[in-house]
Amino acid sequence: MVFLALGIEGSANKIGVGIVNGDGEILANPRRTHIAPPGSGFLPKETADHHRAHILDLISEALSQAQVTLSNISLICYTKGPGMALPLSVGALVARTLSQLYNIPIIGVNHCVGHIEMGRLVTKAENPTILYVSGGNSQVIAYNESRYRIFGETLDIAVGNCLDRFARIINISNDPAPGYNIEQLAKQGKNLIELPYVVKGMDVSFSGMLTFIESIAKNHSQEDLCFSLQETAFAMLVETAERAMAHCNSNEVLIVGGVGCNLRLQEMVKDMLKDRNGKLHAMDDRYCIDNGAMIAYTGMLQYQHGDRMELIDCTFTQRFRTDEVLVTWRS
């Protein structure tokens, strides 16, 4: 019989269900996104309501796409954290219920590790330096001695959070994503406004930049503001990624997380790598945007390497650092 893992992801504004087989092949991976009105972010309660309204349909959709039934599923995986508590609770609850109803083993997965493992599977990158940039995280990560070690990270807000909040300040639409709309406006930007550039070793800070740009937003065009914000924030990320690469003697970069979809960021990383003869593995929906398959695949790796979870331990947590996970499946 084929090993099939079903993964549920719902740590932020996306709810996704993925089905992956033992070879890491994605059989189904549908998702829905909760989009907040302009000028507002996604709030825990509304997001959880959204997830509750869609999760059962998504499971049926995934099963029929994969042409299997729940009794064929060998393992249920869900996002244990990090994320917003209420949205996370929806995925955890449904995962526990399915596990008991159909008597299937269950496993909780670290969301960040999910991104990384899916990225490695899809790109076949051996041992890349990982730039993890999303609405909740900005980290530079590299693998060392059974853990994904965080070499650098934001000292305050995530880069995606900075972009999202900036979009709210100047009232840009959240559809399909605030970052996407900023990227489009930035293409028309001409003048680089000087913004605070804060790099401390391999760490970065974005909150000062956000406060500053808010204070001058009235004096400049939307296009120039978006352009300057992107250019400055991304230059900080690229610089820290390069510093980590130099520190670890690595010459591959894997970008994961939602901000990784930004073509300008990809271009800048490529540019940096050209000087070092390095290689970029970038952007693919399967690992950049939150989805169920990455949780299913990572949970499967954990399970196949002996990780087990009792029902009582199948909780969820808002805080769950990437380096807390013992990586048993890499040697």
Add this chain to the structure above:
Amino acid sequence: MDLTLISQGAEGKIYTCTFLGKKSIKKERISRSYRQKSLDTKLRERRLIQESRNLVKIRKEGVPVPGLYFVDTITCSLYMEFITPSISLKNFFIQNPSIPQSLLSDFANQIGKSVALMHNVQCIHGDLTTSNMLLKPQVSLATEILNDFSPADYLVNPCMVYFIDFGLSYGSSTPEDMAVDLHVLEKAISSAHPQLEKIFIEILAAYKIHKRKADSVLTKLEQVRMRGRKRLAFG
């Protein structure tokens, strides 16, 4: 000039060269095409000046750093003393799997003291990692021995810990900035040399002895650490 590239960091290219007849290091901050021209120029110039000022300033305090020979503001290059023979602390740790505790304590003391001396004159290094510390033997040895000094030789000869790469250094007198500086070091050690994590405790102990008003920095360090834990609220 006989330039030989020895490393390419995020900051720029490091060459060995001959400067006024002396074997030297040239650190050139190359222009990076990934960032906008105006930002690129601003960063390179600002860091060149900060680095040269701080090198001179803390050398006076007795912190082992390369002597500065010349600052070229046109190409954004520094000419400095060539520390040789030397090995980065990072490579030393990697290539010597078992290091006697007494040696580790010696290095920890030197590091803690030097960081304290820098902070005493309001100089924040900004990138304290084990790649940015060099071990140089303190014995006078014949040239042919010095020329093929192996990683293991550093175990048996007393060494001085030199600090390099002040490219991200800046002046500040706040406990916050000093605590962040220490936190960068703590994370660099725990991420690159997890088995040597304990050395940081000794570094802090030495820091405490030599830093004026160390308590306010160490209290702040606690807060900075907590911030790191708290930050991961979302996925």
